[in-house]
Amino acid sequence: MYLSTEKIKTDIQQIDWLQLYQQRLASVKDDRLTSFYKAGTFAPDTPIKAIPFVAVDFETTGFDPKRDGIVSIGLVPFDLQRIHCKGAKHWIVRPRTTLDKDSVVVHGITHSDIKSAPDMMRIVEYLLKALEGRIVVVHHRGIERPFLNAALEKRINEGIVFPVVDTMELEARLHRAKPLTLWQRFRGHTLPSIRLVDSRERYHLPYYRQHHALTDALATAELFLAQVSHRFSEDTPIRELWK
Template identity: 50%
Template sequence: MNKLFRSPAVDWPFKFAQKLERARDERLKQFYSQPLPAPDTPLSEVTFLAVDFETTGLNPNKDGIITIGLVPFTLNRIYLRQAKHWTLRPKQKLEEDSVVIHGITHNDIIDAPDLSEVLDEILESLAGHIPVVHYRRIERDFLDNALKVRLGEGIEFPVLDTLEIESQIQNKLAGGLWNKLKGKKPASVRLGQSRRRYHLPDYTPHHALTDAIATAELLQAQIAHHFSPDMPVKDFWL
């Protein structure tokens, strides 16, 4: 498959330089000062960081982050010993609907820290890496809004979105006149269904670290089946 996205790629190193000049919080200045991989770096040479959040809901403007899982990986290896997981106490009330989904209760978070108490460690883990997520509106928008609330300024960073990648793949596979005449529609791009297409095992969903590992494995499979590891990271980051 050729270049994934037709629109011009964001020049993230240049954007980070701009953000560094404008950032007021010292932690964000430190974050933006860490160099990203160059846009032309082959995927095979990048150490990614799979990231997953569990949240109290789906609206970053009124819901909060309750768990964060992350694990570094390359196209050939997942560094499980370097994986990290945090349980956080959100400012927002836990709703029954979300408890049913992620299984995290009030008792689990009563003694948990606020995001601000572990922010240094989280930003240090993210710095210099390209996060890989499954649906970027969760991880990117929730962290941005959480920092706006706590620091008075948000955060921006590149991501590879396995949901967007899989959506592009399935739309292409379902395209063409013959498929349209047959009424073929693109397949589901939810994390579990996407993994099954690559014969990856089922994991219990809605645990931040498990989902981060699942996302890392999915990207490895997507690149192996549909792309080349020699393609530049700029063809994929958003």
């Protein structure tokens, strides 16, 4: 019993991304996706110093990819040396679902902003181009990949897969490796927060206002560089980081 769970775990961890890209390339119909998969991804042993990354952040109307939609997209390309604002992109898009008041409070994008905004499909070509040949870095992989997948499925009946490096998960490895003991809980200990702002603070990164997709993408890229320089090395293979 114990063994088999272990085995499943490693299987999940070791998705063969190269092969998966090949399979998708053979089956997708959409030109934009064909081009995306054609650019391929990296062998699992590739040291991260040789990899171009792109940090991505979505602001959404909620947390459920099936029901909620994307309202803005920010991304910034980088490598281990530097983050390049020159390639940064920011789009406001019109979700097919309605904006509720709560999420407006979070990301500050209002009805009038999105009334003039294009549908996701108008920018998807540029978005995929910006991700092509790069490894995506996000803070909390529960948002960007599933939302992009769902948005594409809704619109062109084809989803998307790609590996991501999740800076929140990298923090969790350090701070959530062991649950608190009863004694610790009794003493009032709490687990350190692994939210973007709090994680950044641990690496002495400056405070950035949250919930602007481009700023959050930049903040994520900076956090990743800090994590690498404190905890990994430029020779760390990508397989140890991606999911």
